[in-house]
Amino acid sequence: MKKHIRLIFLLFLFASCISKSKEGIDKNTLIENKEVYELRIYYTHEGKFDDIISRFENHTTKLFEKHGFTNVGYWTSKSREKASYADEILNNKDQGALYYIVSFPNMVERDKSWDLFINDPDWKKAYEESIKEGPIVSRIEQVFLNPTAFSKLK
Numbered sequence: 137m138k139k140h141i142r143l144i145f146l147l148f149l150f151a152s153c154i155s156k157s158k159e160g161i162d163k164n165t166l167i168e169n170k171e172v173y174e175l176r177i178y179y180t181h182e183g184k185f186d187d188i189i190s191r192f193e194n195h196t197t198k199l200f201e202k203h204g205f206t207n208v209g210y211w212t213s214k215s216r217e218k219a220s221y222a223d224e225i226l227n228n229k230d231q232g233a234l235y236y237i238v239s240f241p242n243m244v245e246r247d248k249s250w251d252l253f254i255n256d257p258d259w260k261k262a263y264e265e266s267i268k269e270g271p272i273v274s275r276i277e278q279v280f281l282n283p284t285a286f287s288k289l290k
């Protein structure tokens with residue numbers, strides 16, 4: 137009888153854990169088995185903004201595609217005479233920045249694609265050539281995004 141009670145208790149405990157794990161997914165948590173978008177912001181050293189644009193236009197985007205990245209979009213920002221509220225929030229007062237979004241089927245594929253990209257001899261060559269006169273990028277910000285249920289991006 138005691139064995140049956142213990143077994144029932146363990147089954148109840150197990151069932152409770154399973155239901156909690158399904159309920160416990162925070163809506164703000166990245167879902168690793170779904171399509172993921174990666175937003176990156178590259179801030180450049182003074183006088184190097186055109187260099188980052190050239191490197192992406194002539195090398196990076198093509199190599200991204202070669203290694204399974206989907207190029208969603210690329211944007212630039214240049215500071216205005218007086219910093220806007222957004223510039224203040226983004227700490228983008230004194231420099232231009234390259235913003236871009238790439239996507240992947242899931243985080244596992246994302247990690248594989250980045251690994252292939254950074255180890256590609258063509259990337260290494262383009263990178264080394266682009267920094268001969270000094271580093272281009274001063275800081276990178278990165279955010280992972282999953283589309284919401286109501287997003288057109290699914």
